Each structure stands twice: as structure tokens, then as C-alpha cells.
Amino acid sequence: MALKVAPSMLASDLARLADEAQRMEQAGADWLHIDIMDGRFVPNITMGIPVVQSLRKHTRLPLDIHLMVQEPERYVERFAEAGGDYIVVHAEATTHLHRTLQQVRATGKKAGVALNPATPLSAIEHVLDELDLLTIMSVNPGFGGQKFIPGALPKVEHAAKLLGPRLGRVELEVDGGVTVQNAPACRSAGASVLVAGTSVFGAPDAREAIAHIRGRA
Numbered sequence: 001m002a003l004k005v006a007p008s009m010l011a012s013d014l015a016r017l018a019d020e021a022q023r024m025e026q027a028g029a030d031w032l033h034i035d036i037m038d039g040r041f042v043p044n045i046t047m048g049i050p051v052v053q054s055l056r057k058h059t060r061l062p063l064d065i066h067l068m069v070q071e072p073e074r075y076v077e078r079f080a081e082a083g084g085d086y087i088v089v090h091a092e093a094t095t096h097l098h099r100t101l102q103q104v105r106a107t108g109k110k111a112g113v114a115l116n117p118a119t120p121l122s123a124i125e126h127v128l129d130e131l132d133l134l135t136i137m138s139v140n141p142g143f144g145g146q147k148f149i150p151g152a153l154p155k156v157e158h159a160a161k162l163l164g165p166r167l168g169r170v171e172l173e174v175d176g177g178v179t180v181q182n183a184p185a186c187r188s189a190g191a192s193v194l195v196a197g198t199s200v201f202g203a204p205d206a207r208e209a210i211a212h213i214r215g216r217a
């Protein structure tokens, strides 16, 4: 199964979002990762529903909507309508995770769960059948450009075991501080999608950075 690379648009020039999305598309990105922050679940505020709606018209790539939002169930339908393909909620942010995942699937979109570095994998043990994507955070969410937390690697390995035969149908994503240097370790731990912000947008050649992260130099 080919590894996917999802550039995090948070690291792009946000005033030129459509151009940046097209640049990533041309550079070989598989998905676009969109970081939605509400200033409550995380200290930062980024973009919202109208931005996703506008961006949708400018790219054909799947949009991976990472909701760093308290009570994401309040916004699931609106992000789905705006054009998200994967709607990813944090297990720590929603009381009724099982219901929230069903709510995502009811929109016809793919349902994802993200886990903070301190959150154990047991948080998703009983919702495996409702999952299309699992995101292991390798930084504490809130900001781009942070350092990769090495403890995420054994967690990804455990997650791959927990997903077992589901892996493949369920994507296993690593998000935060992914670089050309640590991407091979993420891949061998079992990741199927790598999110990369700073290491792609900060690179002199985005196409080369994406190819290296994917492991095809």
C-alpha cells in the first residue's frame, strides 16, 4: 500500500491558499490536511467553514479536516457540506465519541479520530468499527512547526497492531513534526498517511520534500 503525504495547509501562505493548494497538488500531494482550531480545545485559532468551502473549489485532492475543536459534534455536518472528505475529531473533545463518528458517517464522509500524545489507544478500542482513519498526534496540537515527540513511534506500532486486518481500509495517520529524517521511522511503524507542514512548505522544493517523505527519492 502506497504511503500518502498530506501537506498541512497551516504552514502555507494562508493569504494565497488556492495557489498554495494547487502548488501542493502539482508537487504530488495525496491529500490536503486542514487544521481547524477553535481557541478552546487548543490555544490557537486558524480557519473555519467558509475557508474550507472556498478552498474546495480550487482543488480535487481529498480534504482531511482535522478538527481541534471542543464538542466537534456541533460542526460535523457543516464541515461535511463545506467539502471535507475526512472529518477527524479529537477523542478528548467529544463526550460521545461513538455517536460523533456515526454522525460523520451519516453525512457520507469518512470518520476519523485523533489522539493527543497523552491519550492512550484504549480511547478508540471500542469504536474500531466506526473508524475510517486514526490520527496519532506526534506533537501537542495547537501550532505548526513543533518538534516530533519520539514516543509517538511505539504508539503508531501499537495502533497498527490494534487495527490489525482493518489496516488498509482504516488509514493510520501521523501528524506533527514529520520531517524527511523521521518519515522512514513513521513508515516502518505502520503509518499509511504522513501529515507534513513545515517540512514541505519550508523546503526549497516541495516536490522533492514530498517524494522524500513518501520514501521515493
Ligand code: DX5
Residues within 6 Å of the ligand: 008, 010, 011, 033, 035, 066, 139, 140, 141, 142, 143, 144, 145, 146, 175, 176, 177, 178, 195, 196, 197, 198, 199
Ligand atoms: C498541529 C497540527 C498539525 C501541524 C503540522 O496542531 O495539527 O497538522 O500543523 O505541521 P508541522 O508539520 O509543521 O508540525
Ligand code: ZN
Residues within 6 Å of the ligand: 008, 033, 034, 035, 066, 175, 195
Ligand atoms: Zn493537524
